[in-house]
Amino acid sequence: MKVCIDDNYSKNLILPYNLQWFADGEGGEKTEPATQKKLDDARKEGKVAKSKDLTEGIALVVLFLLLKVFIGYVGERMVNLFNSTIGRMAEFMEVNRAGLSTVAVTSMLMNAILELLLIIWPFLVFGFAITFLVTVYQVGWKVSTKAMEPKLSKFNPINGFKRIFSKDSIFELVKSIAKVGIIVYITYTNVKDEANNLFILYEISLNQAIALVGEIILDVGLQIAIVFVFVGLVDFFYQKWKFADEMKMTKQEVKDEYKNTEGDPQIKGRIRQKMREASQRRMMQDVPKADVVITNPTHFAVAIKYDAEVSKAPIVVAKGEDFLAQKIKEVAKEHNVEIVENKPLARMLYHNVDIGAEIPPELYQSVAEVLAMVYHMKNP
Secondary structure (H helix, E strand, C coil), X not given: CEEECCCCCXXXXXXXXXXXXXXXXXXXXXXXXXXXXXXXXXXXXXXXXXXXXXXXXXXXXXXXXXXXXXXXXXXXXXXXXXXXXXXHHHHHHHHCCCCCCHHHHHHHHHHHXXXXXXXXXXXXXXXXHHHHHHHHHHHCCCCCCHHHCCCHHHHCHHHHHHHHCCHHHHHHHHHHHHHHHHHHHHHHHHHHHCHHHHCCHHHCCHHHHHHHHHHHHHHHHHXXXXXXXXXXXXXXXXXXXXXXXXXXXXXXXXXXXXXXXHCCHHHHHHHHHXXXXXXXXXXXXXXXXXXXXXXXXXXXXXXXXXXXXXXXXXXXXXXXXXXXXXXXXXXXXXXXXXXXXXXXXXXXXXXXXCCCCECCHXXXXXXXXXXXXXXXXXXX
């Protein structure tokens, strides 16, 4: 497009301009969904859409459910561990009047830690398994280490400030405030409901008090975990939307990617054209070797050759439609190849037999009659 600055100087002052200069970014606005190649490349870089909140929420729900089921067993084992540790300390001090040595304390702590790990290992295994499964469900299974590779851009203070004041940071801040508010609200309402029971803690035994407080904590934790799952679901869909929006491409990027992966359509078209021309040239070279050319007479032309020593049935050495059919007939005339008009047979051969293939048994009789006629004409 062109813009004229002044009619009097239109011949001298003509400024060409391109609307593409005013486009948003390279190739225009990013309106096209990401191609599979771009998604695969992003996956290799470790860029995926996932929600840590959803993973943490489901893991917490499973943890508190396990605690509610096995709290009696865990509590009994913990009490036994405490009693055995105190008992060992008392026995050691009775034997050694000088008191506990560093070696003795270290040995007792190691034994207590090992027994504690034996108590809690099922919870650790379940927690890892749930975290792993939920993460794989969100993003699939593909290991990538590129996300852990050091990048100088991560140490750029300007980029750091941009991340701090970005819309993602604001969203995370709002989400964190909401989670804190949820925790405070659920904790307050549950403690308020259990206020009467809490006021009698001093009247009941230690074990009963521990059981009561533990039950309240588990109920509060489970409610908070369930709410966190819903928060995680909202975050998961937001992350999916955000990732899809970030991966969008311009029309020019889609075209460039297609050219890089599939090749330039114009170049591919020229290659196909060159291949067709080469194939036609080879086909035309075989026309003089044919025994007969069967025509439509104007639309189709099929060249047939039969050599009993080479094949069991006649072979189509060339065929063409319209312009190419005329060329085949011209070459046949130049080399004294007989041309026989048979509209049904020409049409059947053209549409059902490839170049270089034998004719099907259903056409043996028709082709044999044509060849017999040609042989008779050549050898009267």
